[in-house]
Amino acid sequence: VSYRRACALVALLAAGCSEEAIVSVEGGNAERGREVLERFECGACHRIPGVRGPQSRVGPTLENFHRRPYVAGRFENSPELAVRWILDPPAMKPATAMPVVGLTEAQARDAVAYLWSLE
């Protein structure tokens, strides 16, 4: 195996791995998640890179979401927690302005997978 071929192979494997890492985060699919975020027009309140449709500042921006230490300024950020939050925000924080938008759990997982994939 030549040096160049080995490099190509390594690059391919790396690409495959990172792809895998994005889509397998807590069972959601990032690509489907992007569609969910578009369909429910989450941009009516948030800024979400890569999502078509409205972009607003009513809620926090979701750029670099995985680097955010807290969700809703209160809960330690993790994929599982973010899924719980999206499904029913008022149940976790009654004073929140974010309503139950009506995502299914699978849709919420996909949405979080997408948010987690954002650099």
Add this chain to the structure above:
Amino acid sequence: MNEHGMQSALHAAAGSGADLITELGIVLFAGAALLFLLVIGLLLRAVSTGESAVDSRRWIVGGGVVLPLILLTALLVYGLAVGNTLTDMNARGPLRFVLDCISSGARALSMPLAEATPLRVHVVGRRWWWQVRYGGPGTGVTGVELANELHLPAGRPVELTLRSGDVIHSFWVPALAGKIDMIPGRANRLVLRASKPGVYRGQCAEYCGGQHAWMALYVVVVPEPEFRVWLQRQSQPAALPGDAELRRGYDAFMRASCADCHTVRGTPARGNHGPDLTHVGSRRSLAAGRLGNHQGTMAGWIAGAQDLKPGNAMPDAREFTGAELRALAAWLGSLQ
């Protein structure tokens, strides 16, 4: 969720006006194609016959005067007949109209409109939304008002009265009819008969300011019985809040300044600067096609109207707590 009904002049016609325009387009295209072939034929003939003499006088008079005279006269009559048919409630097609004119002379031109009271819909273009009112004398409904959405019964002619509340707008639903301007101080008329049930998207077609692109409307064509049920429901006042959460939303609406601009029939809210919200929960879109309609978009619109549609007349509401905003969006969504 935003439902994108189709909006294209290339889409199959679903209304009387669009049918006629399609026909006119085909006639013009076919005519132009025939003339093109004729000219090419003459060109080839000229090349192949070489220098043999032609009677140039005959060609000039025949091809330069007689032929255009006949063709253009026919096209003019046809074009006028199409124009007349577009606005005539009783129209039976342009050809029929021409025949009627020939057989009965000028009388056909002054035929009265249909005796049966047509369904009248008043549409007012505003920056940047559509105010829609149903009714008028003899139609059996009063006070039905909504925004950015038109419901029409399939197969029945409807007379739209088109006005403007500020600048020039243009009413255009390509699948149903041609565009027609809405001019301040004037009422324009458009008669249309939607043939196929479905949802058709329309759009303001005259630049009217910064948010012109977000001045869309949906035309929902349904069978006549379904239309009657819908109109009946729209004529009802808003339902009273059914539970404590909705009640909180109702109270927030009445306490805040919402009622200065919006009407909710059956409540003290009687403002008339913004859309009537009596049945806002039943609509397909918010803010004239800007957003779909669910609790999330409703809350986002109330709190961030200027972010979503900069320059529109609705201010960002800053007077609600988070819980109130949610309740308010829930209550408005419950107004079906």
